[in-house]
Amino acid sequence: MISLSHVNKKYVLDDDVIFSALKDINVTIEQGEFTSIIGPSGSGKSTLMHIIGLLDQPTSGQIRINNKDVSKLNDDQLSSLRNEFVGFVFQQFNLINKLSVMENILIPTIYTRSKLSHDPLEKARYLIKRFGLEGKENSFPNRISGGQQQRVAIARALIMNPKLILADEPTGNLDTKTGTEILKLLHELHEHEKITVIIVTHDPNIAAQTKRKIEIRDGEIQ
Amino acid sequence: MNHFIFVINSAFQDFSRNKGRTFLTSLGILIGVLSVVILIAFGLGLKKYINDQFQSLGSNLIRVVPGQILKGGSFSSTGSLSTIRFDAKDVARLQRVRSAKNVIPVISKSITVSIGKGTEGANLYASTADVFIALNLKAKYGELFTKNDVEKRSKIVVIGPKIAAKLFTTEDQALGRNIKVEGQSFRVMGVLDAKGGGGFGGPDLDSFIYMPHTTAQVFNPDKKFYAIIVQSKSDIAIADAKLELKNALLKRYKEDDFSVIDQAELLGAIESIFGMLNTVLVAIAAVSLVVGGIGIMNIMYVTVTERIKEIGIRRALGARKEDILMQFLVESVALSLLGGLMGLGLAYIIVYFIHNFFPAYIDVNSVILALGVSSVIGIIFGVFPAKKAADLSPIDAIRYE
Incomplete structure (x- = not known):
């Protein structure tokens, strides 16, 4: 489903030093996989995730999604792909605090240009019920717990029926118990809905729970 | 459409959270619109007042006066330099003109x-x-x-x-x-x-x-x-009557020596002077609208900076550049329009009281102008901050703390 070939990402630092965040990455992730990208901080795992999630472009190399080269897409096309193909779950939850839980979940639906095959409101209500967020629809993110916030973020990631969930340290800001619940939720999505899940983490215990581990260190896959 | 309602809705939610800031920002536009609308109302009132004055004199009156008073629709700058004075012979001559009903020296x-x-x-x-x-x-x-x-x-x-x-x-x-x-x-x-x-x-x-x-x-x-007032017969066009009167007097005087003026001409000349004065005043007041616009621009830059993270989140979730641009543009237009509406409301109240002693009034054009101009100001001064927001790279924006 996603394949990266010879992907490099270089940054020019302040003192004209070139820093290579990713070095010749070649990786393919098939549909329905449950994969973790593991590495210590500064290893380039976040950069890799941003490139897979189409938030960032590689300096060189090719990314193919469903056998289509995405490096030739313009900004609008990339936006649409992020909108419909990927669902992001962040460590910081990244909810918009001035919007209610319901409004946060619905954000992706206001940016779509294609006709949705499902009713977004109905889907949002279903996700709220399924994630145990009933009664919190009109609450604001800073009024609910971290675990609830992450569930809202996952609901938001799912609202467009994406093929891929990209979770960047999804448990990083949660206590162990809540973290385990969130992971369980991601497992369920993978198993029942056949969604491809990629978890980025530095925690070997979390990586151990995934079928496939991609280990990255100093910008290179080990 | 759904999207647009959502954007407007979120703009107003933002305003209600920042009531003080919203009010202060739109105050510039409020004052600008207020002064422009009131000055236009005064101008309209003045026009109506002058019109009423002359209306009460009767419309088929023609004045024959010495010298060149009007030139090209306005008062002549050289004034009436002519030394001629009319006498009984002139009155008799004008009385013989077919279109003259009453000739009144x-x-x-x-x-x-x-x-x-x-x-x-x-x-x-x-x-x-x-x-x-x-x-x-x-x-x-x-x-x-x-x-x-x-x-x-x-x-x-x-x-x-x-x-x-x-x-x-x-x-x-x-x-x-x-x-x-x-x-x-x-x-x-x-x-x-x-x-x-x-x-x-x-x-x-x-x-x-x-x-x-x-x-x-x-x-x-x-x-x-000093002058001769001629009341023309009501079935004769004023212009024809004027021509006949003029031709009658040309037998004795040169063209520059006298003027044949009707009410409308005199009215037009007076109106053009006050109209010009009013235009200048309105133009000066309009400067405050520009100042108000700069205030909006300033606060929109602040808003964009405050919300870089939000912009990043929205971009990650699939918002296009144009969506972000529209979001901030709607906000600045709403801010400006809010000021315009408040200014217009205040102008209505003030004009209502002024009306007790002067026939100033606000017409439909002033309302359209006020709302149109404040929308345009919102767009002009909002587009740069909105463009800045739209052009942020998604990855830099979402990582911004």
Whole structure:
């Protein structure tokens, strides 16, 4: 489903030093996989995730999604792909605090240009019920717990029926118990809905729970 | 559409969270719109006022005066340099013009009028009995002078209500009393009904002293007239009447020596002067709108900076550049329009009170202008901050703390 070939990402630092965040990455992730990208901080795992999630472009190399080269897409096309193909779950939850839980979940639906095959409101209500967020629809993110916030973020990631969930340290800001619940939720999505899940983490215990581990260190896959 | 409602909705949610900031930012536009709308209302009021003044004089009046008064729709800058004065021959000549109904020679002169010890300055308006018909004047007390009085050179006057009130405790007391004009005694035979007005180029008919022109020759020994008012026959076009009158006088005078002016022309000239003045004032007031716009731009830059993270989140979730641009543009237009609406509301209240003593009013055009201009200001001054927000790279924005 996603394949990266010879992907490099270089940054020019302040003192004209070139820093290579990713070095010749070649990786393919098939549909329905449950994969973790593991590495210590500064290893380039976040950069890799941003490139897979189409938030960032590689300096060189090719990314193919469903056998289509995405490096030739313009900004609008990339936006649409992020909108419909990927669902992001962040460590910081990244909810918009001035919007209610319901409004946060619905954000992706206001940016779509294609006709949705499902009713977004109905889907949002279903996700709220399924994630145990009933009664919190009109609450604001800073009024609910971290675990609830992450569930809202996952609901938001799912609202467009994406093929891929990209979770960047999804448990990083949660206590162990809540973290385990969130992971369980991601497992369920993978198993029942056949969604491809990629978890980025530095925690070997979390990586151990995934079928496939991609280990990255100093910008290179080990 | 759904998206648009959502964007507007979120803009207003933002305003309600930042009430103080929102109000202060739109205050600039409020003041700008307020001053522009009020000045336009004054301009409109002035126009209406002048119009009403002249309307009350009757519309088929043509004035024949010495010199070139109007040039190209405005008052001539060289003024009336002509030295000609009309006399009885001219009056007779104009009376023979087919389209003239009444030809009314006028002697107008500043005089002093006294009763007992009190002395007042006033305007003498000496003419024929037809002057009352032409200027649409009616007696409130007593009677108007007649043709007979003109022929007999009766030592009588008809006075305006304002001068009557100045000279006597009540207007009706003036009747039958003698007043002294330039030291000579005249009997007051009538007091006129109030016409209102005066000022702004319209004659203040209420403060004149009216006298047969034959009687007034004691003050005007050369028997010349200051002006001749011609009332044209109602079935003849004003322009045709003017041409006939002009041709009649050209037999004796040169073209530059006299002017034949109708009410509309005079009105147009006065309006053009006040219109110009009003335009200048409105233009000065409009500067404050620009200042208000800069205030909006400033606060929009602040808003964009405060919300970089939010912009990043929205971009990650699939918002296009144009979506972000639209979001901030809607916000700045809403901010500006809010100021415009408040300014308009305040202007309505102020004009409502002004209306008690001056016919200022707000027309549909002012409303459209105020709302249109504030929307345009919102777009012009909002587009740069909105563009800045839209052009942020998604990855830099979402990582921003």
